[in-house]
Amino acid sequence: MLFLILFNCKKDGNNSEDNYAYLGGEIINPNSDFVVISKSDVVIDSIKLDNKNRFLYKFNDLDAGLYSFYHGGEIQMVLLEPKDSLFFRLNTFEFDESLVFTGIGDKKNNYLINEFLENEVQEKKIFKFCQLKPHVYEHRIDSLKAYKLDKLNTFKTKYETTPLFDKIAKANIDFHYYSSKEVYPFVHHGENKEAILKALPKHFYNYRKTINYNDAFYKSHQHYTSFLRYTTNNIALNDHLKHSNEDEAFRRSSLCYNLDKLRVADSLVKNDAIKNDLLYYFAINFLSKNKHTENNPVILKDYLSKSTDEKGKTLVKRYVASLDNLKEGATFPSVKLVDYNNKELDLNTLINTPTVISFWSSTYYNHFKESHYKLNELKTKYPEVKFIVINIDNYGLEKPKHTLKENRFKLKDEYQFKMPEESIEALAIQPMTKTIVVDKNQKIVYNNTNIFSINFEEQLLGAINRK
Structure with a gap:
Protein backbone atom coordinates (compact mmCIF):
# COMPACT_ATOMS: atom_id res chain seq x y z
CA MET A 1 0.00 0.00 0.00
CA LEU A 2 2.83 2.43 0.85
CA PHE A 3 4.37 1.74 -2.57
CA LEU A 4 1.10 2.71 -4.30
CA ILE A 5 0.79 5.90 -2.27
CA LEU A 6 4.34 6.95 -3.11
CA PHE A 7 3.80 5.93 -6.71
CA ASN A 8 0.68 8.01 -7.19
CA CYS A 9 2.10 11.01 -5.36
CA LYS A 10 5.28 11.30 -7.42
CA LYS A 11 3.44 13.18 -10.14
CA ASP A 12 3.00 16.08 -7.72
CA GLY A 13 6.72 16.54 -7.14
CA ASN A 14 8.96 19.25 -8.51
CA ASN A 15 8.33 18.51 -12.19
CA SER A 16 7.95 21.78 -14.05
CA GLU A 17 7.16 20.10 -17.36
CA ASP A 18 4.09 18.04 -18.17
CA ASN A 19 5.72 15.69 -20.65
CA TYR A 20 6.54 12.82 -18.33
CA ALA A 21 5.03 9.53 -17.17
CA TYR A 22 5.67 6.82 -14.59
CA LEU A 23 5.45 3.07 -15.05
CA GLY A 24 5.83 0.65 -12.17
CA GLY A 25 5.01 -2.93 -11.43
CA GLU A 26 5.08 -5.92 -9.13
CA ILE A 27 6.10 -9.31 -10.56
CA ILE A 28 4.86 -12.43 -8.80
CA ASN A 29 7.01 -15.54 -9.42
CA PRO A 30 9.61 -13.53 -11.35
CA ASN A 31 11.73 -15.32 -13.95
CA SER A 32 14.56 -12.82 -13.60
CA ASP A 33 15.43 -9.80 -11.49
CA PHE A 34 14.77 -7.12 -14.10
CA VAL A 35 12.22 -5.66 -16.52
CA VAL A 36 13.16 -4.29 -19.94
CA ILE A 37 11.23 -1.35 -21.40
CA SER A 38 11.33 -0.60 -25.12
CA LYS A 39 9.54 1.35 -27.82
CA SER A 40 9.44 0.37 -31.49
CA ASP A 41 11.98 -2.41 -30.84
CA VAL A 42 14.46 0.06 -29.33
CA VAL A 43 15.41 -0.73 -25.73
CA ILE A 44 14.96 2.29 -23.46
CA ASP A 45 16.17 0.84 -20.18
CA SER A 46 16.53 -2.27 -18.05
CA ILE A 47 15.19 -1.82 -14.52
CA LYS A 48 16.19 -4.06 -11.64
CA LEU A 49 13.45 -5.38 -9.35
CA ASP A 50 13.76 -4.51 -5.67
CA ASN A 51 13.62 -7.05 -2.82
CA LYS A 52 9.82 -7.12 -3.11
CA ASN A 53 9.99 -7.79 -6.88
CA ARG A 54 8.82 -4.27 -7.72
CA PHE A 55 10.14 -1.49 -9.92
CA LEU A 56 9.35 2.12 -10.74
CA TYR A 57 10.52 4.03 -13.81
CA LYS A 58 10.09 7.66 -14.87
CA PHE A 59 9.93 8.69 -18.53
CA ASN A 60 11.23 12.19 -19.17
CA ASP A 61 10.40 13.89 -22.48
CA LEU A 62 7.84 11.18 -23.10
CA ASP A 63 7.14 10.16 -26.67
CA ALA A 64 3.46 9.24 -26.21
CA GLY A 65 2.48 5.87 -27.65
CA LEU A 66 2.78 2.14 -27.21
CA TYR A 67 5.65 0.82 -25.10
CA SER A 68 6.67 -2.75 -24.44
CA PHE A 69 7.70 -4.20 -21.12
CA TYR A 70 9.58 -7.48 -21.21
CA HIS A 71 10.19 -9.90 -18.39
CA GLY A 72 11.56 -13.44 -18.50
CA GLY A 73 10.72 -14.04 -22.14
CA GLU A 74 7.19 -12.61 -21.95
CA ILE A 75 6.23 -9.30 -23.48
CA GLN A 76 3.18 -7.04 -23.33
CA MET A 77 2.25 -3.56 -24.54
CA VAL A 78 1.24 -0.50 -22.54
CA LEU A 79 -0.08 2.86 -23.74
CA LEU A 80 1.64 5.84 -22.10
CA GLU A 81 0.66 9.50 -22.46
CA PRO A 82 1.83 12.63 -20.62
CA LYS A 83 1.17 12.64 -16.84
CA ASP A 84 0.26 8.95 -16.77
CA SER A 85 1.24 7.26 -13.51
CA LEU A 86 0.64 3.58 -14.15
CA PHE A 87 1.22 0.53 -11.98
CA PHE A 88 0.67 -3.10 -12.92
CA ARG A 89 0.67 -6.40 -11.12
CA LEU A 90 1.18 -9.78 -12.80
CA ASN A 91 1.97 -13.41 -12.14
CA THR A 92 4.44 -14.96 -14.59
CA PHE A 93 2.56 -18.27 -14.50
CA GLU A 94 -0.40 -16.48 -16.15
CA PHE A 95 1.35 -13.49 -17.62
CA ASP A 96 -1.40 -11.88 -19.72
CA GLU A 97 -4.39 -13.23 -17.78
CA SER A 98 -3.15 -11.89 -14.43
CA LEU A 99 -2.15 -8.45 -15.72
CA VAL A 100 -4.07 -5.63 -14.00
CA PHE A 101 -3.33 -1.89 -14.13
CA THR A 102 -4.00 0.76 -11.48
CA GLY A 103 -3.20 4.47 -11.29
CA ILE A 104 -3.52 7.31 -13.78
CA GLY A 105 -3.97 5.74 -17.22
CA ASP A 106 -5.31 2.45 -15.88
CA LYS A 107 -8.73 2.52 -17.59
CA LYS A 108 -7.40 2.69 -21.15
CA ASN A 109 -4.76 0.02 -20.50
CA ASN A 110 -7.17 -2.35 -18.77
CA TYR A 111 -9.48 -1.90 -21.76
CA LEU A 112 -6.64 -2.78 -24.15
CA ILE A 113 -5.46 -5.85 -22.21
CA ASN A 114 -9.03 -7.12 -21.82
CA GLU A 115 -9.55 -6.70 -25.55
CA PHE A 116 -6.31 -8.62 -26.16
CA LEU A 117 -7.55 -11.53 -24.03
CA GLU A 118 -10.99 -11.42 -25.65
CA ASN A 119 -9.37 -11.62 -29.09
CA GLU A 120 -7.55 -14.79 -28.04
CA VAL A 121 -10.91 -16.39 -27.22
CA GLN A 122 -12.55 -15.08 -30.40
CA GLU A 123 -9.75 -16.42 -32.59
CA LYS A 124 -10.83 -19.96 -31.70
CA LYS A 125 -14.37 -19.09 -32.80
CA ILE A 126 -13.09 -17.54 -36.01
CA PHE A 127 -11.21 -20.73 -36.89
CA LYS A 128 -14.52 -22.60 -36.60
CA PHE A 129 -16.35 -19.92 -38.58
CA CYS A 130 -13.80 -20.36 -41.38
CA GLN A 131 -15.53 -23.64 -42.30
CA LEU A 132 -18.67 -21.70 -43.24
CA LYS A 133 -19.45 -20.48 -46.73
CA PRO A 134 -17.80 -17.12 -47.52
CA HIS A 135 -20.90 -14.91 -47.26
CA VAL A 136 -21.96 -16.55 -43.96
CA TYR A 137 -18.43 -16.23 -42.61
CA GLU A 138 -18.29 -12.57 -43.58
CA HIS A 139 -21.59 -11.93 -41.80
CA ARG A 140 -20.25 -13.56 -38.61
CA ILE A 141 -17.04 -11.54 -38.47
CA ASP A 142 -18.93 -8.35 -39.42
CA SER A 143 -21.08 -8.98 -36.35
CA LEU A 144 -18.00 -9.48 -34.19
CA LYS A 145 -16.55 -6.21 -35.44
CA ALA A 146 -19.83 -4.36 -34.76
CA TYR A 147 -19.89 -5.78 -31.21
CA LYS A 148 -16.33 -4.53 -30.59
CA LEU A 149 -17.11 -1.08 -31.97
CA ASP A 150 -20.19 -0.83 -29.74
CA LYS A 151 -18.08 -1.86 -26.77
CA LEU A 152 -15.47 0.80 -27.61
CA ASN A 153 -18.13 3.50 -28.02
CA THR A 154 -19.66 2.55 -24.66
CA PHE A 155 -16.23 2.84 -23.06
CA LYS A 156 -15.70 6.27 -24.63
CA THR A 157 -19.04 7.55 -23.30
CA LYS A 158 -18.21 6.30 -19.81
CA TYR A 159 -14.60 7.51 -19.64
CA GLU A 160 -12.76 10.46 -21.11
CA THR A 161 -10.38 9.23 -23.81
CA THR A 162 -7.65 10.80 -25.94
CA PRO A 163 -7.20 10.89 -29.73
CA LEU A 164 -4.19 8.58 -29.38
CA PHE A 165 -6.15 5.97 -27.45
CA ASP A 166 -9.04 6.24 -29.93
CA LYS A 167 -6.64 5.69 -32.84
CA ILE A 168 -5.04 2.61 -31.30
CA ALA A 169 -8.28 1.05 -30.04
CA LYS A 170 -9.93 1.48 -33.46
CA ALA A 171 -6.85 0.08 -35.22
CA ASN A 172 -6.97 -2.99 -32.96
CA ILE A 173 -10.50 -3.72 -34.13
CA ASP A 174 -9.82 -2.98 -37.80
CA PHE A 175 -6.60 -4.99 -38.15
CA HIS A 176 -8.04 -7.95 -36.26
CA TYR A 177 -11.03 -7.87 -38.62
CA TYR A 178 -8.81 -7.65 -41.70
CA SER A 179 -6.67 -10.54 -40.43
CA SER A 180 -9.80 -12.64 -40.01
CA LYS A 181 -10.50 -12.17 -43.71
CA GLU A 182 -6.93 -12.88 -44.77
CA VAL A 183 -6.75 -16.24 -42.95
CA TYR A 184 -10.01 -17.57 -44.41
CA PRO A 185 -8.56 -19.41 -47.46
CA PHE A 186 -5.92 -21.10 -45.30
CA VAL A 187 -8.11 -22.20 -42.39
CA HIS A 188 -11.03 -23.34 -44.54
CA HIS A 189 -10.91 -27.14 -44.68
CA GLY A 190 -11.13 -27.32 -48.48
CA GLU A 191 -7.88 -28.45 -50.12
CA ASN A 192 -8.58 -26.67 -53.41
CA LYS A 193 -7.40 -23.20 -52.43
CA GLU A 194 -8.00 -21.82 -55.92
CA ALA A 195 -11.68 -22.79 -55.72
CA ILE A 196 -11.95 -21.18 -52.27
CA LEU A 197 -10.48 -17.91 -53.53
CA LYS A 198 -12.80 -17.88 -56.55
CA ALA A 199 -15.82 -18.44 -54.29
CA LEU A 200 -15.12 -15.27 -52.28
CA PRO A 201 -17.39 -12.25 -52.89
CA LYS A 202 -15.74 -9.74 -55.23
CA HIS A 203 -15.68 -7.09 -52.50
CA PHE A 204 -14.15 -9.42 -49.89
CA TYR A 205 -10.72 -7.77 -49.96
CA ASN A 206 -11.73 -4.25 -51.00
CA TYR A 207 -10.26 -2.81 -47.79
CA ARG A 208 -6.76 -3.54 -49.13
CA LYS A 209 -7.08 -0.43 -51.30
CA THR A 210 -7.19 1.75 -48.18
CA ILE A 211 -4.36 0.12 -46.20
CA ASN A 212 -1.08 1.85 -45.52
CA TYR A 213 1.46 -0.98 -45.65
CA ASN A 214 4.23 1.37 -44.54
CA ASP A 215 2.77 2.85 -41.35
CA ALA A 216 5.76 3.21 -39.03
CA PHE A 217 3.43 4.16 -36.17
CA TYR A 218 2.14 0.59 -36.02
CA LYS A 219 5.45 -1.14 -36.77
CA SER A 220 5.59 -2.91 -33.39
CA HIS A 221 1.83 -3.23 -33.04
CA GLN A 222 0.83 -6.90 -32.79
CA HIS A 223 -2.42 -6.64 -34.80
CA TYR A 224 -0.74 -4.67 -37.58
CA THR A 225 2.18 -7.10 -37.74
CA SER A 226 -0.13 -10.12 -37.86
CA PHE A 227 -2.24 -8.48 -40.53
CA LEU A 228 0.81 -7.83 -42.73
CA ARG A 229 1.93 -11.45 -42.38
CA TYR A 230 -1.51 -12.86 -43.20
CA THR A 231 -1.93 -10.50 -46.13
CA THR A 232 1.46 -11.42 -47.55
CA ASN A 233 0.59 -15.10 -47.20
CA ASN A 234 -2.70 -14.58 -49.00
CA ILE A 235 -1.48 -12.42 -51.88
CA ALA A 236 1.40 -14.85 -52.38
CA LEU A 237 -1.10 -17.73 -52.44
CA ASN A 238 -3.07 -16.06 -55.21
CA ASP A 239 0.12 -15.42 -57.21
CA HIS A 240 1.46 -18.90 -56.51
CA LEU A 241 -1.66 -20.63 -57.82
CA LYS A 242 -1.30 -18.79 -61.12
CA HIS A 243 2.11 -20.25 -61.92
CA LEU A 326 22.58 -30.72 -37.72
CA LYS A 327 21.87 -32.64 -40.90
CA GLU A 328 20.52 -36.13 -40.44
CA GLY A 329 23.43 -38.57 -40.28
CA ALA A 330 25.81 -35.98 -38.82
CA THR A 331 27.41 -36.46 -35.42
CA PHE A 332 25.60 -34.57 -32.69
CA PRO A 333 27.62 -31.45 -31.79
CA SER A 334 29.37 -30.88 -28.49
CA VAL A 335 27.19 -28.86 -26.09
CA LYS A 336 27.94 -28.08 -22.46
CA LEU A 337 25.22 -28.80 -19.88
CA VAL A 338 24.77 -28.28 -16.15
CA ASP A 339 22.66 -30.63 -14.02
CA TYR A 340 20.66 -29.48 -11.00
CA ASN A 341 23.54 -30.32 -8.68
CA ASN A 342 25.55 -27.74 -10.64
CA LYS A 343 27.73 -30.43 -12.20
CA GLU A 344 29.05 -29.54 -15.67
CA LEU A 345 29.15 -32.16 -18.44
CA ASP A 346 29.10 -32.58 -22.22
CA LEU A 347 25.80 -33.67 -23.71
CA ASN A 348 27.55 -36.23 -25.94
CA THR A 349 28.77 -38.15 -22.89
CA LEU A 350 25.14 -38.93 -22.06
CA ILE A 351 24.39 -40.50 -25.44
CA ASN A 352 25.16 -44.22 -25.58
CA THR A 353 21.69 -45.48 -26.47
CA PRO A 354 18.87 -44.12 -28.70
CA THR A 355 18.22 -40.67 -27.24
CA VAL A 356 15.49 -38.06 -27.46
CA ILE A 357 16.55 -34.47 -26.75
CA SER A 358 13.81 -31.93 -26.07
CA PHE A 359 13.70 -28.40 -24.69
CA TRP A 360 11.57 -26.17 -22.50
CA SER A 361 11.37 -22.61 -21.21
CA SER A 362 9.43 -20.90 -18.44
CA THR A 363 8.23 -18.50 -21.12
CA TYR A 364 6.12 -21.28 -22.65
CA TYR A 365 4.65 -22.57 -19.42
CA ASN A 366 1.83 -24.65 -20.95
CA HIS A 367 4.28 -26.32 -23.33
CA PHE A 368 6.57 -27.03 -20.38
CA LYS A 369 3.85 -28.90 -18.52
CA GLU A 370 2.28 -30.74 -21.46
CA SER A 371 5.65 -31.80 -22.88
CA HIS A 372 6.74 -33.22 -19.53
CA TYR A 373 3.51 -35.19 -19.20
CA LYS A 374 4.05 -36.57 -22.71
CA LEU A 375 7.71 -37.39 -22.00
CA ASN A 376 6.77 -39.28 -18.84
CA GLU A 377 4.35 -41.34 -20.92
CA LEU A 378 7.03 -42.05 -23.54
CA LYS A 379 9.60 -43.00 -20.89
CA THR A 380 7.25 -45.69 -19.59
CA LYS A 381 6.59 -47.09 -23.08
CA TYR A 382 10.22 -46.99 -24.25
CA PRO A 383 12.57 -47.78 -21.34
CA GLU A 384 15.41 -48.51 -23.78
CA VAL A 385 15.41 -44.85 -24.90
CA LYS A 386 17.08 -42.05 -22.97
CA PHE A 387 15.08 -38.82 -22.73
CA ILE A 388 17.19 -35.73 -22.10
CA VAL A 389 15.26 -32.55 -21.27
CA ILE A 390 17.01 -29.18 -21.37
CA ASN A 391 15.86 -25.86 -19.99
CA ILE A 392 17.05 -23.10 -22.34
CA ASP A 393 16.53 -20.12 -20.00
CA ASN A 394 19.34 -17.95 -18.72
CA TYR A 395 18.02 -17.35 -15.18
CA GLY A 396 20.34 -19.69 -13.28
CA LEU A 397 19.51 -23.13 -11.88
CA GLU A 398 17.16 -22.28 -9.03
CA LYS A 399 14.22 -20.96 -11.05
CA PRO A 400 13.84 -23.99 -13.41
CA LYS A 401 14.62 -26.36 -10.52
CA HIS A 402 11.83 -24.78 -8.49
CA THR A 403 9.45 -24.98 -11.47
CA LEU A 404 10.16 -28.69 -11.95
CA LYS A 405 9.73 -29.51 -8.28
CA GLU A 406 6.59 -27.39 -7.96
CA ASN A 407 5.01 -29.43 -10.75
CA ARG A 408 6.30 -32.71 -9.28
CA PHE A 409 8.59 -33.57 -12.18
CA LYS A 410 11.72 -35.54 -11.35
CA LEU A 411 15.13 -33.93 -11.85
CA LYS A 412 16.63 -37.08 -13.40
CA ASP A 413 17.82 -36.41 -16.99
CA GLU A 414 16.91 -32.73 -16.60
CA TYR A 415 19.59 -30.16 -17.48
CA GLN A 416 20.24 -26.54 -18.33
CA PHE A 417 22.62 -25.14 -20.94
CA LYS A 418 25.95 -23.97 -19.56
CA MET A 419 25.98 -21.26 -22.24
CA PRO A 420 22.32 -20.77 -23.27
CA GLU A 421 22.76 -18.22 -26.06
CA GLU A 422 25.53 -20.13 -27.86
CA SER A 423 23.81 -23.50 -27.39
CA ILE A 424 20.43 -22.28 -28.65
CA GLU A 425 22.18 -21.07 -31.80
CA ALA A 426 24.23 -24.24 -32.21
CA LEU A 427 21.16 -26.47 -31.98
CA ALA A 428 18.93 -24.04 -33.94
CA ILE A 429 16.20 -24.30 -31.32
CA GLN A 430 13.21 -22.85 -33.11
CA PRO A 431 10.36 -23.57 -32.57
CA MET A 432 10.27 -24.58 -28.90
CA THR A 433 8.55 -27.86 -29.81
CA LYS A 434 11.67 -28.93 -31.69
CA THR A 435 12.94 -32.37 -30.69
CA ILE A 436 16.13 -34.10 -31.84
CA VAL A 437 16.45 -37.88 -32.02
CA VAL A 438 19.96 -39.37 -31.91
CA ASP A 439 21.02 -43.02 -32.28
CA LYS A 440 23.35 -44.93 -29.94
CA ASN A 441 26.35 -43.87 -32.05
CA GLN A 442 25.58 -40.15 -31.53
CA LYS A 443 24.38 -39.81 -35.12
CA ILE A 444 21.38 -37.53 -35.74
CA VAL A 445 18.36 -39.53 -36.91
CA TYR A 446 15.80 -36.72 -36.86
CA ASN A 447 16.96 -33.12 -36.48
CA ASN A 448 13.56 -31.43 -36.13
CA THR A 449 10.67 -33.58 -35.00
CA ASN A 450 7.95 -33.12 -32.36
CA ILE A 451 6.99 -35.46 -29.52
CA PHE A 452 3.33 -34.55 -30.16
CA SER A 453 3.52 -35.57 -33.84
CA ILE A 454 1.28 -38.49 -34.85
CA ASN A 455 4.25 -40.33 -36.34
CA PHE A 456 6.76 -39.59 -33.55
CA GLU A 457 6.60 -43.07 -32.03
CA GLU A 458 7.16 -44.58 -35.46
CA GLN A 459 10.26 -42.40 -35.79
CA LEU A 460 11.37 -43.49 -32.34
CA LEU A 461 11.07 -47.15 -33.26
CA GLY A 462 13.17 -46.48 -36.35
CA ALA A 463 15.93 -45.01 -34.18
CA ILE A 464 15.75 -47.94 -31.75
CA ASN A 465 16.13 -50.49 -34.56
CA ARG A 466 19.12 -48.81 -36.21
CA LYS A 467 22.33 -50.80 -36.09
Missing part, protein backbone atom coordinates in the same frame (compact mmCIF):
# COMPACT_ATOMS: atom_id res chain seq x y z
CA SER A 244 2.30 -23.49 -59.92
CA ASN A 245 1.63 -26.96 -61.29
CA GLU A 246 -2.16 -27.34 -61.48
CA ASP A 247 -1.90 -31.08 -60.75
CA GLU A 248 0.01 -30.47 -57.54
CA ALA A 249 -1.88 -29.86 -54.28
CA PHE A 250 -0.99 -26.61 -52.55
CA ARG A 251 1.66 -27.01 -49.82
CA ARG A 252 2.53 -24.18 -47.48
CA SER A 253 5.99 -25.70 -47.10
CA SER A 254 6.82 -25.64 -50.82
CA LEU A 255 9.93 -23.72 -51.82
CA CYS A 256 8.09 -21.97 -54.65
CA TYR A 257 5.34 -20.63 -52.39
CA ASN A 258 7.82 -19.39 -49.79
CA LEU A 259 9.83 -17.60 -52.46
CA ASP A 260 6.54 -15.99 -53.54
CA LYS A 261 6.04 -14.74 -49.98
CA LEU A 262 9.46 -13.08 -49.94
CA ARG A 263 8.75 -11.50 -53.32
CA VAL A 264 5.36 -10.16 -52.20
CA ALA A 265 6.80 -8.75 -48.96
CA ASP A 266 9.51 -7.02 -50.98
CA SER A 267 7.06 -5.45 -53.42
CA LEU A 268 4.15 -4.72 -51.04
CA VAL A 269 6.11 -2.83 -48.38
CA LYS A 270 8.46 0.09 -49.03
CA ASN A 271 9.34 1.03 -45.45
CA ASP A 272 12.69 -0.70 -44.88
CA ALA A 273 12.16 -1.44 -41.18
CA ILE A 274 8.73 -3.02 -41.72
CA LYS A 275 9.87 -4.86 -44.86
CA ASN A 276 13.01 -6.24 -43.20
CA ASP A 277 10.97 -7.59 -40.28
CA LEU A 278 8.60 -9.34 -42.68
CA LEU A 279 11.42 -10.83 -44.74
CA TYR A 280 13.21 -12.06 -41.63
CA TYR A 281 10.02 -13.63 -40.26
CA PHE A 282 9.24 -15.52 -43.47
CA ALA A 283 12.82 -16.69 -43.97
CA ILE A 284 13.22 -18.02 -40.42
CA ASN A 285 9.72 -19.51 -40.45
CA PHE A 286 10.54 -21.53 -43.57
CA LEU A 287 13.98 -22.60 -42.40
CA SER A 288 12.76 -23.74 -38.97
CA LYS A 289 10.16 -26.07 -40.51
CA ASN A 290 11.85 -27.14 -43.72
CA LYS A 291 12.60 -30.86 -44.01
CA HIS A 292 14.52 -30.53 -47.29
CA THR A 293 17.79 -28.87 -46.31
CA GLU A 294 18.88 -28.57 -49.97
CA ASN A 295 16.32 -25.74 -50.23
CA ASN A 296 17.86 -23.71 -47.40
CA PRO A 297 20.54 -22.01 -49.55
CA VAL A 298 17.87 -20.96 -52.07
CA ILE A 299 15.76 -19.21 -49.42
CA LEU A 300 18.89 -17.72 -47.84
CA LYS A 301 20.11 -16.27 -51.13
CA ASP A 302 16.71 -14.76 -51.93
CA TYR A 303 16.35 -13.31 -48.43
CA LEU A 304 19.83 -11.76 -48.53
CA SER A 305 19.08 -10.15 -51.90
CA LYS A 306 15.99 -8.39 -50.53
CA SER A 307 16.80 -7.46 -46.92
CA THR A 308 18.80 -4.36 -46.01
CA ASP A 309 19.08 -5.32 -42.33
CA GLU A 310 22.68 -6.38 -41.71
CA LYS A 311 21.95 -7.75 -38.25
CA GLY A 312 19.09 -9.84 -39.60
CA LYS A 313 21.26 -11.11 -42.45
CA THR A 314 23.94 -12.23 -40.02
CA LEU A 315 21.41 -14.04 -37.83
CA VAL A 316 19.83 -15.89 -40.76
CA LYS A 317 23.22 -16.91 -42.17
CA ARG A 318 24.28 -18.26 -38.78
CA TYR A 319 20.96 -20.09 -38.40
CA VAL A 320 21.44 -21.81 -41.76
CA ALA A 321 25.00 -22.73 -40.77
CA SER A 322 23.68 -24.34 -37.58
CA LEU A 323 21.07 -26.28 -39.57
CA ASP A 324 23.85 -27.53 -41.88
CA ASN A 325 25.71 -28.90 -38.85
